[in-house]
Amino acid sequence: MNTPLLITIIILSIILFIIINILILLYIIYRKSFYFNPKKPKQSLDYLEYEKMKPYRETLVNLITNASKLPYEKVTIKSFDGLTLAAKLYLKDPNQPFDILVHGYKSFGIKDFSGGINLSLDNNHNVLLIDHRAHGESEGHIISFGINERYDVLSWIYYLNNRFGNNIIISLMGISMGGATVLMASELDLPDNVKLVIADCPFSSCVDIITKVTKEMKYPLFLVKRFLPLSARLFGKFDINASSALKAVPNSKLPILLIHGDKDGFVPYEMSIKIKNANPNIEFHTFKCDVHGLSYIFDTKRYKQIVTDFTNKHLN
Incomplete structure (x- = not known):
């Protein structure tokens, strides 16, 4: 074998090796960040065994148990890209407002809204508790x-309007990733009967929250940040920079209520500060709470009052 050919083969082999390793890295980022198997829903209560959760365990178990017993109708729609999406509809009175409740990342509605669902129902609202x-x-x-x-939320709005009429009143409420989602949805061309948005402990953007977790996990931040957008595009078929809560709220015409625990250890309180600014x-209301998404449990009376006052102000 002549020398030029050997050099060419070596160079091509090195390039191929680099490409393969980049693809492997991209796939690992995709699997860690963007992939989830709904056939194995993460509906365990094991998280209640964490030290920080123990003071709230009994209250949460009771709330989740009671919420799980509420009668509902299972409803489904097709997403803009052909997926079947499911939700639980708790219908009290179709002449009263509808609250669309949106849960967090790798979570489920009954857990995230174990208290919030009763808050809505106690206010005589109907509830649509969606599965992302x-x-x-x-x-x-x-x-x-x-x-x-965010487009799935829009599809659920259309579902309610098609079923119950365009004169119903709709509120969007989300927690954690659900909070970020409803904030992003708030800048879309929503029907006029969507009246307000409530976001509890949302992250400011996909990049911000993944960067924060990457630092904590001591993964190579430079590589993750550089390849994150490409991983999302290549394997997830979406653009992580297409929207964010931070980008959306300046364009929103809806009243927005923001809630966050000031010692939140997962989604930093500072992210809500950025959104507010x-x-x-x-x-914007803060709670002296150090557990992510538990402001309702930490001070239930105050939380209920804040949400009820806000909804009464903007729905009446």
């Missing part, structure tokens, strides 16, 4: 951190 794509009984494997999910009209 790739969660619960909905189809799909890809979590897009609100990028595609992007839209000075946002109503």
Whole structure:
């Protein structure tokens, strides 16, 4: 074998080796960040065994148990990209407002809204408790951190309007990734009967929250940040920079209520500060809570009062 040919083969082999390793890295990022198997829904209560959760365990177990016993109708729709999406409809009175409740990342509605569902029902509202794509009984494997999910929220709005009429009143309420999702949805061309948005402990953007977790896990931040967008596009078929809560709220015309625990260890409180600063009209309340998504449990009376006052103000 002549020398030029050997050099060419070596160079091509090195290039192929680099490409293969980049593809492997991209796939690992995709699997760690964006992939979830809905056939194995993460509906375990094992998280209650964490040290920080123990003071709230009994309350949460009771709330989840009671919420699980509430009668509901299972409803489904097709997403914009052909997935079957599922939700639980708790119908009290179709002449009263409808609250669309949107849960968090790799979670499920009954857990995240074990208290919130009763808050809505006690206010005589109807509830649509959705399963995100790739969660619960909905189809799909890809979590897009609100990028595609915001259009699913829009599809659920259309479902309610088609079934109950355009004169119903609709509120959007989300927690964690669900909070970010409803904030992103708020800048879409929503029907006029969508009246308000409530977001509890949302992250400011997909990139921000993955960066934060990457640092904590001591993964190579430079590689993750550089290849994250390509991983999402190549395997997830979405653009992580297409939207974010931070980008969306300046364009929203809806009243927004923002809630966050000031010692949140998972989604930093500072992310809500950034969101609030992007839209000075946002109503922002903080709780002295150090557990992600538990402001309702930490001070139930105050939480209920804040949400009820906000909804009464903007729905009446």
